[in-house]
Amino acid sequence: MPAVCFYFQVHQPFRVKRYSVFDIGGNHEYFDDDTESNRNNRRIIEKVAAKCYRSANATILELLRRHPEFKVSYSMSGVFLEQLKRYCPDVLASFQALAATGRAEFLSETYYHSLASLYDENEFSEQVLQHRRLIEQLFGVRPTVFRNTELIYSNEIAAMVRRMGFKGMLAEGADHILDWRSPNFVYGAKDGDEKFGLLLKNYRLSDDIAFRFSSRGWSEWPLTAPKFAKWVNEVNGNGVTVNLFMDYETFGEHQWAETGIFDFLRALPAEILRHPDNAFATPSEVLAAHRPVGRIDVPYPMSWADVERDLSAWRGNRMQDTALESIYRLGAEVRASGDKGLLDDWRKLQTSDHFYYMCTKWFADGDVHKYFNPYESPYDAFIHYMNSLQDVTMRTKGGVHA
Amino acid sequence: MRVLMFGWEFPPFNSGGLGVACEGLLRGLTAEGADVTFVLPRTVPVETAAGRLVFADEGIVEDGAVTALAAKTLLSPYLSATLYSSLRAKFGAGFSNDLFEEVARYALRAESIAAKESFDVIHAHDWLSFPAALEAKRISGKPLVVHVHATEYDRTGNLSPDGRIVEIERAGLEAADRIIAVSEFTRRKIVDAYGVSAQKIDVVHNAIDEPEPSLGRAVLDGLRASGKKIVLFVGRLTLQKGPDYFVRAAHKVSLLCPEAVFVVVGSGEMQRRMIEDAANLGIADRMLFTGFLRDRELARVYRAADVFVMPSVSEPFGITCLESLAHGVPAVISRQSGVAEAVGHCLKTDFWDVDDMAAKILSVLRYRALAADMADNGRKESGRFTWQIAAKKCLETYRKAAEKAKEVLLKEV
Numbered sequence: 001m002p003a004v005c006f007y008f009q010v011h012q013p014f015r016v017k018r019y020s021v022f023d024i025g026g027n028h029e030y031f032d033d034d035t036e037s038n039r040n041n042r043r044i045i046e047k048v049a050a051k052c053y054r055s056a057n058a059t060i061l062e063l064l065r066r067h068p069e070f071k072v073s074y075s076m077s078g079v080f081l082e083q084l085k086r087y088c089p090d091v092l093a094s095f096q097a098l099a100a101t102g103r104a105e106f107l108s109e110t111y112y113h114s115l116a117s118l119y120d121e122n123e124f125s126e127q128v129l130q131h132r133r134l135i136e137q138l139f140g141v142r143p144t145v146f147r148n149t150e151l152i153y154s155n156e157i158a159a160m161v162r163r164m165g166f167k168g169m170l171a172e173g174a175d176h177i178l179d180w181r182s183p184n185f186v187y188g189a190k191d192g193d194e195k196f197g198l199l200l201k202n203y204r205l206s207d208d209i210a211f212r213f214s215s216r217g218w219s220e221w222p223l224t225a226p227k228f229a230k231w232v233n234e235v236n237g238n239g240v241t242v243n244l245f246m247d248y249e250t251f252g253e254h255q256w257a258e259t260g261i262f263d264f265l266r267a268l269p270a271e272i273l274r275h276p277d278n279a280f281a282t283p284s285e286v287l288a289a290h291r292p293v294g295r296i297d298v299p300y301p302m303s304w305a306d307v308e309r310d311l312s313a314w315r316g317n318r319m320q321d322t323a324l325e326s327i328y329r330l331g332a333e334v335r336a337s338g339d340k341g342l343l344d345d346w347r348k349l350q351t352s353d354h355f356y357y358m359c360t361k362w363f364a365d366g367d368v369h370k371y372f373n374p375y376e377s378p379y380d381a382f383i384h385y386m387n388s389l390q391d392v393t394m395r396t397k398g399g400v401h402a
Numbered sequence: 403m404r405v406l407m408f409g410w411e412f413p414p415f416n417s418g419g420l421g422v423a424c425e426g427l428l429r430g431l432t433a434e435g436a437d438v439t440f441v442l443p444r445t446v447p448v449e450t451a452a453g454r455l456v457f458a459d460e461g462i463v464e465d466g467a468v469t470a471l472a473a474k475t476l477l478s479p480y481l482s483a484t485l486y487s488s489l490r491a492k493f494g495a496g497f498s499n500d501l502f503e504e505v506a507r508y509a510l511r512a513e514s515i516a517a518k519e520s521f522d523v524i525h526a527h528d529w530l531s532f533p534a535a536l537e538a539k540r541i542s543g544k545p546l547v548v549h550v551h552a553t554e555y556d557r558t559g560n561l562s563p564d565g566r567i568v569e570i571e572r573a574g575l576e577a578a579d580r581i582i583a584v585s586e587f588t589r590r591k592i593v594d595a596y597g598v599s600a601q602k603i604d605v606v607h608n609a610i611d612e613p614e615p616s617l618g619r620a621v622l623d624g625l626r627a628s629g630k631k632i633v634l635f636v637g638r639l640t641l642q643k644g645p646d647y648f649v650r651a652a653h654k655v656s657l658l659c660p661e662a663v664f665v666v667v668g669s670g671e672m673q674r675r676m677i678e679d680a681a682n683l684g685i686a687d688r689m690l691f692t693g694f695l696r697d698r699e700l701a702r703v704y705r706a707a708d709v710f711v712m713p714s715v716s717e718p719f720g721i722t723c724l725e726s727l728a729h730g731v732p733a734v735i736s737r738q739s740g741v742a743e744a745v746g747h748c749l750k751t752d753f754w755d756v757d758d759m760a761a762k763i764l765s766v767l768r769y770r771a772l773a774a775d776m777a778d779n780g781r782k783e784s785g786r787f788t789w790q791i792a793a794k795k796c797l798e799t800y801r802k803a804a805e806k807a808k809e810v811l812l813k814e815v
Binding site (some may be wrong): 319322360380 | 654747749757758760762769770771772774775776779
């Protein structure tokens, strides 16, 4: 009797504006692009709210009302919620309406959607606590299950998360880790105990919706709710949970409304519930109901990104490594400065997207135009980032206050 | 495929990228099995590895697949009509009265060459060879392909195109069975400024040869040893290449990076103005003018550079950008260029946005990781641009031109 466990990731970074070397030392605003570009954070979140968040929330709310068995979970970054508060308060209210049903679970993550888990445990804990305070304040619940930025997971990170008292965390069901094993069970961390469970993404079924839904070259196109429910039914007898993890922007932004993605979502719960053994569950419910069937050993960090399922989207080239090293090196001094504005700017520069924009691995031969990036190139992304960081460094060292 | 090709400059007797492109294309076409007769308007002791060279004035020397025919004129692709008059005054007799007369004379010679040679297609490079090519087409009835490396609008920085030259360009473009443009940028320009149908134009990007791996010590080592950073400009010092914007950007760079030295490779009528501007901005002591350099000397300067800048006002392609990338030098290039549409691993700027240009130059000088990643990826990317690929595309264009010529013939019948 498998339970379908939906988790939607909701995140928008504070993108760095075009910040030139001539701005360093004289301009301490890094995120206030007000042009027609894709660096204008207000413009982006309003656009995505119109295409995705409003319709998706309305659909989910309708489903929760129609099906008492239906459940979902969300992980929303602090920087996303901050932008909602500022630019789209009605969308924030619609998330609160979902919370009020009691059947939408909210997961824990770092407030800044950062890579701190890889660099600085103190910083990591502080950001997780800051996020927890925000979720409690906005939704009146305390998250008990953790999901790390981009599902980044390793033995070491699991140990940190366990020390913080979480019941479990989410990770990618990567082939190189699971080998012959199924992602449809609860697993344990290498050095964990029975009480700390891992939920692994069923990437085939998740990506059928998130990536392949509108792909006409796919042999299964068009994907219908009955067809997808049939695939879920096939898990019956061979698993306890089907973990469908994806970006919330799948609905309306990555897959446009015209593809029928909202109709699919609207029809799916009824189709799944047609089979008497099927159910829906939130991550904490799955973890409460099932003990780990085995342990996974992940010495090197994995993520849910790309075919590599590794960290190469955020680090690996010299620019990314330099940027990451430069920002985390400042940690002790920034935290000791007592300057809240400086601390917040420094942390906003930790958001993983900044390093993703510097990635050169897809910006290869002839592929320039397929590459999505609010900057003209990874090099431009690096320049604006490093210039901003130089200004933050000067404020830290020189006591220049914004 | 036998090709009768009309050009007007050829390395080492070239003043810019056009001769380099013609030579590269010739090698590429020969490698692809084409039999090319290359016509030059004047006698020059040309050597090519591809083989045989011929000079029309001095009789034909059989020497391989490539045949060069030359006519004695004062032509150069970059001469303006005014500049030509002053040169003529200097060199005096032996040359005809003005540039347009020269062009006409070249066309007359083309008539007899076309009558003598046997070929399947005519391929002409830029406006000075267009009348010659038109004559060849008239005499032979063979299909004509005209190759646009630059238009009069590019050469004059869009400011004051010579109407007579524009008319020659228009005549060539209209009579051609197919047109090759060196970039989308140039295709758009041909469509917009000359009213030619975009359907008639194929884009063939220029290419480069891989630089020789070992060239000995880089020049300018002394400067580097003393901690100087080298910012490089390579190009004719004319309006089209934006050298004045380079000086203004250099000034802004030097404000934040006093160790920057600006090396200008090339010569041209704007050198004096550049020196004056640099002096007025207080950076004359940081600008080095090397004059025109070629081959090994140029390669050594590239190798010494920390960043290459191409601030062109209107650059149909921009081979120098590929050269800098091939030498592992990060490039900051004008978006008003053809090469900007073809390469990704460089920084792009608008030629008029001197602040942005300076900021990007400074970033490359300041951030070692940026320069290193740009250098590695740029070098790899430059390797994709080969003359053999360009030649393959030209052969495809010849095929289309032949079809087109056949259609026209059938219609007339």
